[in-house]
Amino acid sequence: MKDISPGALCGAVLTGGLLAVALLGAVWTPFDPMALNFAARLAAPDAVHWLGTDEFGRDVLSRLFAGATTSVWISFVTVALAVSAGTLIGVISGYFRGWTDRVLMMLNDALLAFPGILLALGLLAIFGANQYGIVLALGLGYTPTVVRIVRGTVLSLREREFIEASRVMGNSDTYTMLRHILPNCIAPLTVLATSMFGWVLLAESALSFLGLGVPPPEPTWGNMLASGRPFISQAVWLAIFPGLCISFTLLGVNLLGDALRDRLDPRMRR
Amino acid sequence: MQKIPHVLDVRGLSLEAGRTGIRILRNISFDVRPGEIVGIVGESGSGKSMAARAVMGLNPPEIRQTAGAINFEGRDVGILAKRDLRALRGARIGMVFQEPMTSLNPSMTIGQQLEEGLRLHVKTTRQDRQDRILQILDQIGLTDPKAALAAMPHHFSGGMRQRIMLASVMLLKPALLIADEPTTALDAVIQRDVLELMVSLTRESNTAVLMISHDLAMVASYSDRVVVMAQGEVVEQGATSQLLAAPRHPYTQKLLSALPRRAAARVIPAASVPRVEVRGLVVDYPGRGGLLRRGAPKRALNGIDLSVQPGEILAVVGGSGSGKTTLGRTIAGLIAPTAGEIRFNGAPVGTARTSDRAYRLNCQMVFQDPYSSLDPRMTIGALVAEALRHTPGLSAQARHARVGEALDEVGLSADFAPRYPHQLSGGQRQRVAIARAIAARPQFVIADEPVSALDVTVRAQVLHLFADLQRRHGFSCLFISHDLAVVEQIADRVVVMAQGRVIEQGSRDAIFDTPREGYTRDLLRAIPTLFPTEQGGVRPGWRLASGA
Numbered sequence: 001m002k003d004i005s006p007g008a009l010c011g012a013v014l015t016g017g018l019l020a021v022a023l024l025g026a027v028w029t030p031f032d033p034m035a036l037n038f039a040a041r042l043a044a045p046d047a048v049h050w051l052g053t054d055e056f057g058r059d060v061l062s063r064l065f066a067g068a069t070t071s072v073w074i075s076f077v078t079v080a081l082a083v084s085a086g087t088l089i090g091v092i093s094g095y096f097r098g099w100t101d102r103v104l105m106m107l108n109d110a111l112l113a114f115p116g117i118l119l120a121l122g123l124l125a126i127f128g129a130n131q132y133g134i135v136l137a138l139g140l141g142y143t144p145t146v147v148r149i150v151r152g153t154v155l156s157l158r159e160r161e162f163i164e165a166s167r168v169m170g171n172s173d174t175y176t177m178l179r180h181i182l183p184n185c186i187a188p189l190t191v192l193a194t195s196m197f198g199w200v201l202l203a204e205s206a207l208s209f210l211g212l213g214v215p216p217p218e219p220t221w222g223n224m225l226a227s228g229r230p231f232i233s234q235a236v237w238l239a240i241f242p243g244l245c246i247s248f249t250l251l252g253v254n255l256l257g258d259a260l261r262d263r264l265d266p267r268m269r270r
Numbered sequence: 271m272q273k274i275p276h277v278l279d280v281r282g283l284s285l286e287a288g289r290t291g292i293r294i295l296r297n298i299s300f301d302v303r304p305g306e307i308v309g310i311v312g313e314s315g316s317g318k319s320m321a322a323r324a325v326m327g328l329n330p331p332e333i334r335q336t337a338g339a340i341n342f343e344g345r346d347v348g349i350l351a352k353r354d355l356r357a358l359r360g361a362r363i364g365m366v367f368q369e370p371m372t373s374l375n376p377s378m379t380i381g382q383q384l385e386e387g388l389r390l391h392v393k394t395t396r397q398d399r400q401d402r403i404l405q406i407l408d409q410i411g412l413t414d415p416k417a418a419l420a421a422m423p424h425h426f427s428g429g430m431r432q433r434i435m436l437a438s439v440m441l442l443k444p445a446l447l448i449a450d451e452p453t454t455a456l457d458a459v460i461q462r463d464v465l466e467l468m469v470s471l472t473r474e475s476n477t478a479v480l481m482i483s484h485d486l487a488m489v490a491s492y493s494d495r496v497v498v499m500a501q502g503e504v505v506e507q508g509a510t511s512q513l514l515a516a517p518r519h520p521y522t523q524k525l526l527s528a529l530p531r532r533a534a535a536r537v538i539p540a541a542s543v544p545r546v547e548v549r550g551l552v553v554d555y556p557g558r559g560g561l562l563r564r565g566a567p568k569r570a571l572n573g574i575d576l577s578v579q580p581g582e583i584l585a586v587v588g589g590s591g592s593g594k595t596t597l598g599r600t601i602a603g604l605i606a607p608t609a610g611e612i613r614f615n616g617a618p619v620g621t622a623r624t625s626d627r628a629y630r631l632n633c634q635m636v637f638q639d640p641y642s643s644l645d646p647r648m649t650i651g652a653l654v655a656e657a658l659r660h661t662p663g664l665s666a667q668a669r670h671a672r673v674g675e676a677l678d679e680v681g682l683s684a685d686f687a688p689r690y691p692h693q694l695s696g697g698q699r700q701r702v703a704i705a706r707a708i709a710a711r712p713q714f715v716i717a718d719e720p721v722s723a724l725d726v727t728v729r730a731q732v733l734h735l736f737a738d739l740q741r742r743h744g745f746s747c748l749f750i751s752h753d754l755a756v757v758e759q760i761a762d763r764v765v766v767m768a769q770g771r772v773i774e775q776g777s778r779d780a781i782f783d784t785p786r787e788g789y790t791r792d793l794l795r796a797i798p799t800l801f802p803t804e805q806g807g808v809r810p811g812w813r814l815a816s817g818a
Contacts, residue, residue: 162645166656168603169659184646186647
């Protein structure tokens, strides 16, 4: 149990770093991420602006910090929303089966037929492009995946004798679900939530890049990447650093997700 | 010294698990002579299957052979090249596995599967292969061998599949047949048929058999010699009758004394109102639907009448599909009956969701599989305490005390309360399941195969414990089991079930000594039994051998 694989360590360090930066970005940044400074437009990385400045002279490092805060907050809330809604529906669907299950699964399958990001795009058109719109749209978009996984887990748990034992003891359905079903779903849910954190972060960046996410001037990695794109020949750092942030974060989260899966849920190991 | 050449000669074999270096087998030696049946018996973890698989070179690569040699027909299997080993497998050494449902390829016809081995190992014409296959299919008792060639495995029952498996292996007339728990998954009556077929087929081609099983009675009845294994070592081996009559090693003695024996009959006075009474119970399972239409419902129970007296253990026996488990689950309220009535102390009860409190508090259940009947996320203490949730007027303190008491009663102690199920052995888990069932002092306990998943010695302990507790607390019990030996030890009365009906019921001694119905007699005759001898050993034999 003691041995930690290099992949897991790497994942934990990268993800931990991201969370630290996101927390730090909420309270302190080297410069004001929104402060314009036309004297230092498109400045290359130097001793003052470590990662250079953008077309309005804003400090890129500060904006990356602030962007991390926004991205992590969005991903976190989105995952929480998707996991709680998905778990609720999945547990009910898997536990009661019958027509409840059939109706819920029909709706769920219909939603699953759309790729999450496409569904989110459509929903964003309704909710409007802002942080809350993104959280709602992505949350709804990823709920069906959670429902699928939770329902599958519950269906197999339901056949285990301790669920029958609980019924024989005279426990109510609600009690059985809360006391016996839910705790046994935590391992697969932890694994799912971790990798989903990565997917949502990427989806949020993609939406912001497309201009459908958090609107400028509020920085996120996605819209920084988008606003850096026209200047790529003159100021390559504008696109490189947000891109690297997204890549390393995803790498870290995925490595951590794999490690968690191996530890918590050996059945899902590939 | 060796006048007869050995087919298989295992000398000082030791196996280790790769990374951890755990010793799986320690210096084991045994041999098999041509045409001989040798049985390896042992409990789980004894290494008996590992030993058999090593002969075939089937163990995963992490398992290394650290010492000894496996000589098969004079060649050391351990150092054979992969090619030569493959040539041995199938052609010279055949293997029959435990699970007939998965050991045949579901997407190939029977004919193709039988032909596969022949084509690989025997140079002959297509016509000759066909003839040989038809001949052996006829031998194993298929009514229409020609039609069977084109049939798929799922067209056959488990017993028939195991026969076909046997046919496919014996088609090549190997020198050695390894049978790993060949009939564990089969019903008693079919088990005897399959084993007898195995004996006759192997005798015909002078094939030696290495039979691996946890079932001492079965091994004893069919094998010439027995090898007893425990914890990776051979503790004793010898001619079957001698070894059983006078076991020398303490482990063998313990194994033999753990065999179920008939306890003295008790007189249970019939009360005016039975504890539990079942009248005309019918349960239909909804039919498996087609694409548009639902199939006809399947009748699992077809008019069951029985009653359990206060303080009585009523055993329900029957093969798989007899409806005995459905009966238990229906009485427990887990399945809603289609028709009929269940009365508890004279009052009718409903299903688990609607039934009255008195019945819920007083009817508890012990399940078969101790690995799945305990919630892995709860401590032992919490698991037992949960059974007391609905007991009225119990303070938190009193409940805590009662949990400790229940754990004491099942031979664990309050120290076990903070542990989790995965930290316990199978036997300990089943004790926890029993503690949970009796904690609320129920008047009625349903035990569905409570000891079937346990090893012989542990089974004996748990069975004793259960009988003790029943005597102490006087609860009535519905004891569901396929294992006649266990039933003989513990039951006061016996109900024999087949195809959803009660075939026969009566006192234990009446059922076991003078059964009236043909089905009951078939069932009793099918099961190899070990009878105690005066010298403290046992001798293998069959029930009802002298009777009708």
